[in-house]
Amino acid sequence: MPELPEIELLAEKLRQGCLNKPLESIAYHPGKRADALDDGPESLSVLKGAVLSDVARYGPFLFLEWGERILSLHLAGEAQVTLQRGKLDLPGGNYLLLRWQTGQQLLVAAPNLSSRVRLLDESASVDYLLKLGPDPLLDAHCADHLRTAMSRRRTAIRNLLLDESFVAGIGPVWCDEILFQSRVRPDIPVAELRPAERDRILKNVHRVLERAIRCQANPSLLPKTFLTRRKQEDGLCPVCATALTEMPVGGKTAICCARCQAGRTEALAEETSESQSEGLAEAKPDLMLAEIAQDGQEHGPDSPASTPDQETDAPGEPPRSAAPY
Numbered sequence: 001m002p003e004l005p006e007i008e009l010l011a012e013k014l015r016q017g018c019l020n021k022p023l024e025s026i027a028y029h030p031g032k033r034a035d036a037l038d039d040g041p042e043s044l045s046v047l048k049g050a051v052l053s054d055v056a057r058y059g060p061f062l063f064l065e066w067g068e069r070i071l072s073l074h075l076a077g078e079a080q081v082t083l084q085r086g087k088l089d090l091p092g093g094n095y096l097l098l099r100w101q102t103g104q105q106l107l108v109a110a111p112n113l114s115s116r117v118r119l120l121d122e123s124a125s126v127d128y129l130l131k132l133g134p135d136p137l138l139d140a141h142c143a144d145h146l147r148t149a150m151s152r153r154r155t156a157i158r159n160l161l162l163d164e165s166f167v168a169g170i171g172p173v174w175c176d177e178i179l180f181q182s183r184v185r186p187d188i189p190v191a192e193l194r195p196a197e198r199d200r201i202l203k204n205v206h207r208v209l210e211r212a213i214r215c216q217a218n219p220s221l222l223p224k225t226f227l228t229r230r231k232q233e234d235g236l237c238p239v240c241a242t243a244l245t246e247m248p249v250g251g252k253t254a255i256c257c258a259r260c261q262a263g264r265t266e267a268l269a270e271e272t273s274e275s276q277s278e279g280l281a282e283a284k285p286d287l288m289l290a291e292i293a294q295d296g297q298e299h300g301p302d303s304p305a306s307t308p309d310q311e312t313d314a315p316g317e318p319p320r321s322a323a324p325y
């Protein structure tokens with residue numbers, strides 16, 4: 001179940017391993033419904049022998065370019081994605097398998113595969129992309145867009161962050177992390193968020209996703225202050241050591257700390273303190289110092305130690321095209 005960081009990492013691996021390489025074979029088993037692909041599954045056969053000329057991503061969409069043709073893949077939700085060489089166990093259900101002459105293979109399996117795969121050319125409609133919200137890693141003004149859009153929404157904050165029309169590509173794992181890092185309950189209606197809570201969420205959307213990518217989306221490489229890491233290790237909150245809990249929100253299940261993300265009274269006190277000191281670090285000095293110290297212990301191939309302040313001030317990736325197609 002890839003989310004935005006995992007798909008970004010996949011795109012980078014494809015650029016490194018498959019760019020300018022010809023496709024040896026393609027197998028597409030979409031199931032009974034193949035209507036989303038205008039010309040049916042057989043139309044993908046035109047890609048056999050084609051050379052991968054570029055790889056792009058927007059939100060949960062991956063775009064593989066073969067000259068004038070573009071294969072659009074929607075990879076969020078129930079999709080299972082594998083990129084590897086050698087023997088591959090093919091699923092019994094629907095799948096798409098691309099194999100390059102180098103031996104590299106991309107396998108995408110999903111029950112609703114036909115609605116995820118589109119072969120585009122210059123005349124193809126891309127209306128489905130226009131419905132997406134900004135991409136937090138590609139849109140330099142994403143936080144501004146989200147702040148404006150937030151003011152018009154009434155749903156629970158977790159539902160909003162998972163809404164692709166609001167922001168593209170955030171899945172449940174990194175959504176829970178964003179809300180934990182922001183110390184906000186997942187089920188709080190957006191309209192009830194206090195200004196300081198909104199600010200923290202908007203800051204952490206980029207911070208958490210960017211950190212996830214630097215850590216190869218590997219929970220064990222994340223800072224010890226991350227819920228995603230502790231959820232896998234011992235199921236305890238990294239701040240207060242309380243057992244993490246499941247919370248139903250909008251028909252789905254959020255993972256959170258009922259104590260650290262408790263809510264109103266604590267949030268109000270914190271906001272008051274923040275407004276006086278103009279910074280979370282001063283509002284919760286002990287907590288932030290602990291976080292900085294633990295962040296510094298992080299290690300990994302692409303994850304140099306840094307403090308939250310450095311992350312906040314980092315310019316991030318230069319803005320690319322907001323919508324690739």
Ligand SMILES: [Zn+2]
Pocket residue numbers: 237238239240241242257258259260261
């Ligand atoms: Zn806690």
